[in-house]
Amino acid sequence: MARPAKFTADQILDAARDVAVEHWRDTTIAHVAERVGAPVGSIYHRFPSRDALFGSLWARSIRRFHEGLLTATEIEDPRAAMAAMARHIPRFCRENPADAKAMTLYRLPDLLEKVPSGQRAELATINDGANAGLRRVAARRYDRLTDRRYRLALVGTRQCPYGLIRPLIGGDIPHEFDAICVAATEGILALGD
Template identity: 40%
Template sequence: MARPVKYSLDQILDGVAVAARERGIEVSIADIAAAANVPSGSIYHRFSSRRELLVRLWLRSVRRFQEGFVRALDGDPPERAVVAAALHTPTFCRSNPMDAMGMTLFRQWELVDDAPDPCAEEVLHVNDGIDAATARLVERLRGFRDERSYGLIVAATRTCPYGLVRPHVGCEIPEWIDEAVAASASAIAGLVAQ
């Protein structure tokens, strides 16, 4: 019979987040163990590598972000959903600074070919839900889905908000970011109707 798990995955990943905030991506297992208040042997026993822990933190952070993002994309009316989804980025990052930092550790396309085996399948499909929600939003805006409209909505709801917020992750995110995010999302969404 397997030993019961004494330390939760969230407790360990919280430690990864704290240690990574302080030491960056080169954080050690000893740093993680100290931050999580967990014996390093427990970490070595459960995880294949330090990289797996970092990828698991990234995945958890992305999943937490995506919950609200997908709800915003599915909102009504669709024109307002574009702006709401875009504003989710600064709002989430302000309210969840550790998850915001966790999301900056990797990019999906970087991990697809070399994610640790225990995480590979989840990495491959991590954006499936937001891709589907984006496609639904484009169809509600246009009545059909085309590559141009899809690309514009991705720019309005993901690329531009992330680009505006990313330089501020790890410090205070200025309130003016929300104005810029909303203005750019609204302007780009207007191009979809053309």
């Protein structure tokens, strides 16, 4: 009978997240093992490679980030929903700095090439729920949803606000960036009116 695991996958991911704040892309399995207090082999028992471990950490951070985006899509007024989506980005990164840092470890296309094949299906669809929620809000925002309007919604609510915040991740994210992100979002979305 196999003995029970001493460390959960979440404990290992928490350790990986914490050391990634210090070492970012230079974080090793040995760093993680030292932080969690486990032999390196125990980490490899759960995660077959460094990219499998940090890919799992990246995915967990993205799922946590998406929770706030999905909550914002439930706001009835589409303009308020899209402003809340933009505002969520600096707030999440400010309130969850370690998860925000973990989100910067990879770009999704690069990660898909590095992780074991068993992880690729989950990662390939990781943004589907957030994208579907945005599509629903954008359809309420515009009289007629076109590909161009959806692209504007995506750029306005996610890509632009995240682009404004990403250089600040790992440091102080001033509260004024909440309003800056919303203003940028509203300007971009107005291009579709």
